[in-house]
Amino acid sequence: MxxxxxxxxxxxxxxxxxxxxxxxxxxxxxxxxxxxxxxxxxxxxxxxxxxxxxxxxxxxxxxxxxxxxxxxxxxxAEPQYELTGNWSFKPIGDANPKVALLTIDDAPDTHAVEMAETLKEKDAPAIFFVNGHFIDTPEEKEKLKQIHEMGFAIGNHTASHASLPDLSEEEQREEIVGLNDKIEEIIGERPVFFRAPFGQNTDFSKQLAEDEGMLVMNWTYGYDWESDYQDDQALADIMVNTPLLNNGANLLMHDRDWTNKALGSIADGLREKGYELLDPALIQTP
The missing domain is CATH 1.20.5 (Single alpha-helices involved in coiled-coils or other helix-helix interfaces)
Known part of the structure; x- marks a missing residue:
């Protein structure tokens, strides 16, 4: 057991x-x-x-x-407008004569990207004329890229905004061609519009711009540098109601605080008066 x-x-x-x-x-x-x-x-x-x-x-x-x-x-696209001797535009063929071109100088300083966004929202084309000293840093270069990627034409306004008649031919070349090279490095293409600082061209700068394939362009009117119009409401009013507004008008504005605030009203006011905002892509260039 x-x-x-x-x-x-x-x-x-x-x-x-x-x-x-x-x-x-x-x-x-x-x-x-x-x-x-x-x-x-x-x-x-x-x-x-x-x-x-x-x-x-x-x-x-x-x-x-x-x-x-x-x-x-x-x-x-086939060009539909050509520049006249008084810096306005006239139609080629049967294009609409009642147009106005918006241009912004001294970009991209402080407000250019916001200005581009305003115009983009309103489907309003424009040319942004660039100064070289505003595209030195990575942040400034990014601003230029943003404006270009929003579909706006980029113009050449010289490297340092110097008075061209005061410069040698070699210095003028660097101001113009040097900036074209710099812009091309940033956005992948060269400008086809040129505006000299203060509207002061020389025979050499005009020929150089033509050799570069750029259209030399001044303006028909602008006001935002005058003390009486450094206010958005006053500026918007004069830009739309000036007697200088005519078919093919070439409007000069700048990267400024008051211009930034007035820009939307300017675009709306021109359209209310029956003006079509001219697409730079339709302008005949060299």
Missing amino acids: KKWTSLWIVLIFLLSACSGANGEEAKKQEEEEAVEKEPKEEVVEDEKADGETAEETNEEIETKETAEEDEEVMKN
Whole structure:
């Protein structure tokens, strides 16, 4: 009897040991599976995040490609307007004669990007004439890129805004061609419009601009440098209601606080008077 009792005790002990071992092994297996499972879940989340990023990138690429296609269409469009001797524009053929061109000098100083955004919202084209000393830093170069990517024409307003008649021919070349090179490095294309500081051209600067494929352009009127019009309401009123506003008018404005505030009203006011805002892409250049 003792013999059988001893055997039962040994058997129960062995069964308990096996059960404990199996339990520990199952627990260990569960822990390993849990560890393996966590990274897999993270990978799935990462893949999802990457997918969303890729989707956003594709949308940005599509938008950029569409903008580039539209820009290419406009570049290849037949010119519809030509510059006259008094710096206004007249239609070629049967184009609408009642147009006005918006131009912004001394960009991109402080307000140019905001001005471009205002014009973009109103679907109002314009030329931004750039000074070289405003595109020296990475931040300033980014401003120029933003304006260009919004679809606005970029013009050359010399490197330092110096009076060209006071410079040698070599210095004039650096002011003009040097800035064209700099702008091309930033936005990938050279300007096709040139405006001399103070409207002071020389025979050499005019020939140089033509050699560079740029149209020399002054203006028909502007007011925002005069003390009486350094207020947005006064400026908006005179820019729209001046007797100098005529078909083909070439409006000169600057990157200034009061001009920035008046710009939307100026665009609206011109249209209310029946003027179409002239797209620079339709202007005949050399």
